[in-house]
Amino acid sequence: MTNKITGIAASNGVAIAKAYKLVDPDLSFETRTIDDTQGEKDRIRAAFLSSKADLEEIRTKAEESMGADEAEVFTAHIMVTEDPELLSNINDKIDSDKTNAEAALVAVTDMFIGMFESMADDNPYMAERAADIRDVTKRVLSHLLGKELPNPALINEEVVIIAQDMTPSDTAQLDRRYVKGFITNVGGRTAHAAIMARTLEIPAIVGSEVATKEIADGDTVVLDGLDGLALVNPTADEMTAYQAKGDQYAAKKAAWAKLKNEKSVSADGKEFIIGANIGTPKDLGGVADNGAEGVGLYRTEFLYMDSTELPTEEDQFESYKKVLKSMDGKPVTVRTMDIGGDKHLPYLPLPEEDNPFLGYRAIRISLDRDDIFRTQLRALIRASVYGQLWIMFPMVATLPEFRAARDIFNEEKAKLIAEGTQVSDDIKLGIMIEIPAAAVLADKFAQEVDFFSIGTNDLIGYSMAADRGNDRISYLYQPYNPSILRLVKNVIDSAHKYGKFAAMCGEMAGDPVALPILVGMGLDEFSMSATSILQARSLMKQLDTKDMAKLADKAVDAETNDEVVALVKANVAAD
Ligand SMILES: C=C(OP(=O)(O)O)C(=O)O
Ligand SMILES: [Mg+2]
Incomplete structure (x- = not known):
């Protein structure tokens, strides 16, 4: 039977598309003592290179869909992956503590983040640097752990986004050509994510509580933003009924126009x-x-x-x-x-x-x-x-x-x-x-x-x-x-x-x-x-x-x- 999820109707319209989960994977790890320190140094180097390659692809895509200004943040992230001082500090940490790459990465980046944040009061640029390092650390860690981070800027097919919440910066990264709507676990009708959906004219449901649990990546989702209802993997009859509902709403909109x-x-x-x-x-x-x-x-x-x-x-x-x-x-x-x-x-x-x-x-x-x-x-x-x-x-x-x-x-x-x-x-x-x-x-x-x-x-x-x-x-x-x-x-x-x-x-x-x-x-x-x-x-x-x-x-x-x-x-x- 089709799984039905209810939530707060936050933005009108009906969308039918594949689910794209915008959820960070679990990036927890254990700190281990390591004998093969060269092996760990190779791992961290490879993770930095893979992160850089990801970010270059994301930047190119973001430039195409949102323009050079919006993509600039990714240039700052790429620069972090190229920073020789950061990598050499992590390598030193692996050697001195005989620790695994994950632990050395987090210890060193935490130190830099703390240092930049302590200077941020006098120089806002420092807070920005800290934020960049935090972001890149997450990506490098995901490579070390073999887990994939969601990359909303790379979406290139029609999707409905499923997320715990959508921050204003998440929504800023979305390409309207492909993102047909979103469903979040938290939030109310006047939360900023909901307001953003109405501005973008895409249907949305917020406050569903369970969307990220009940919907898997790639599921087909019917998103009814008029009544705050989502259908996961609907039947053919349900799809037809909701297509008709979407058309009806479009006709009303045409009359208002x-x-x-x-x-x-x-x-x-x-x-x-x-x-x-x-x-x-x-x-x-x-x-x-x-x-x-x-x-x-x-x-x-x-x-x-x-x-x-x-x-x-x-x-x-x-x-x-x-x-x-x-x-x-x-x-x-x-x-x-x-x-x-x-x-x-x-x-x-x-x-x-x-x-x-x-x-x-x-x-x-x-x-x-x-x-x-x-x-x-x-x-x-x-x-x-x-x-x-x-x-x-x-x-x-x-x-x-x-x-x-x-x-x-x-x-x-x-x-x-x-x-x-x-x-x-x-x-x-x-x-x-x-x-x-x-x-x-x-x-x-x-x-x-x-x-x-x-x-x-x-x-x-x-x-x-x-x-x-x-x-x-x-x-x-x-x-x-x-x-x-x-x-x-x-x-x-x-x-x-x-x-x-x-x-x-x-x-x-x-x-x-x-x-x-x-x-x-x-x-x-x-x-x-x-x-x-x-x-x-x-x-x-x-x-x-x-x-x-x-x-x-x-x-x-x-x-x-x-x-x-x-x-x-x-x-x-x-x-
Ligand atoms: C318009 C308002 O401001 P914002 O939604 O930006 O807080 C409001 O509070 O009603
Ligand atoms: Mg207000």
Whole structure:
């Protein structure tokens, strides 16, 4: 019988392809005393050469599919395999300790990694070197142990990826021509892997718990991202049924596509803005294809994560300019660096923390490391002449944080003007509302900011004390809980009381259950994964704002998440 695996439906669509497991093999080994030290030295040399050959192949493939910039990291890895000092240190260790190649390799590379990491505070390049050595060590070890590492960059046939989790750097390596979807063991609908899948327009299931255990490399997998179901080695009848389901979804998408150049307007004629969330300028194709009326969230941390060192002012300026120019006068909301939590930079080591999601992150880092922040703001301010720039700060909890960020912005702007640089005099400054404290105090913030953008992904997590990526407690991650709706309403009402603009850029903005309520609350801008825009626009056309205002009143007065879902279902016909 076909094995069925369920999980959280994270990105719509149906894919049928072979399974490719992106899972590291067990690389544990025993330390042994060795008589034949020359034999071990030969083994390590051969493992270095094989690793180099792997990496050269991966680099060539990565250059073809993703471009020279993305492939650069592999050049750094190849250089590690060619480092004579590293190899001679390992050989010395084998001789002096009479130990096996695996143990000598790990002892020596650990020493180098520790040394580079200890210097990383003053020189981010050192952290990068440490990360390179760690990566190469894994590959050399796999050769010594005769185990194969997965090489996603080498995939050259259609596959569905099966993984424990997908980090942003894993997803960055994927070639869209071949990767038809993915299934992970962990994660929730708003985890970054899920957001990435929606941006790439590939179906995905997250939080399946068992995918890596139950699916073998090469199995045929049907991935139903609409209902969060995967079929392993399906029957011919099942394949046919799911092909039909995929076709049906494609037909719906084709109908929505007709709305690409239309306004986002309710049935009774009220206009809203539907914007797109992007991670890099590469996402602009999807923005245009889906008829976005602006960029409501540009997550600039990817600029930092995709780089091997802190991006320069010039690099950043080019990226911001590209996005602003491409949006041709439509508003572009750029969020300053949101690092920390689950987003790490190899070259900017953060302190170990018990609760990184409640720790040193986002605006907290920017205000502490204002050298990094000022570089980003200068790049943004310089780019402002190419379009309509809105800047927002992530994870703001208090007014003094916003004021400090605004002061730094004003200082950099004044400096640039004094240097004779052209800048726009209409840059809007706002904040993400993703910390409950800020949502509650929105009436105070509204007197000082130009706009709010509600980051429900985190706001829900922090309000319910439920990690957005933890599938075990995903039942508590309740977007429609009346407590969340009351916070959202408070933010929208507070903005409007002071004539300010209220946007939402969390995934809730594109959620067909939440959207009618948000229309009823009078949210000004809905920003979402570009692939959700046309469906949202289609739904919006069917809604009457006065009816939705009544629905929103009932929803904030409800008792539970489920009650709100039932209310929406009873009042809004499914699209
Ligand atoms: C949009 C948000 O930010 P991110 O998903 O990048 O944390 C949010 O928290 O809702
Ligand atoms: Mg957030």
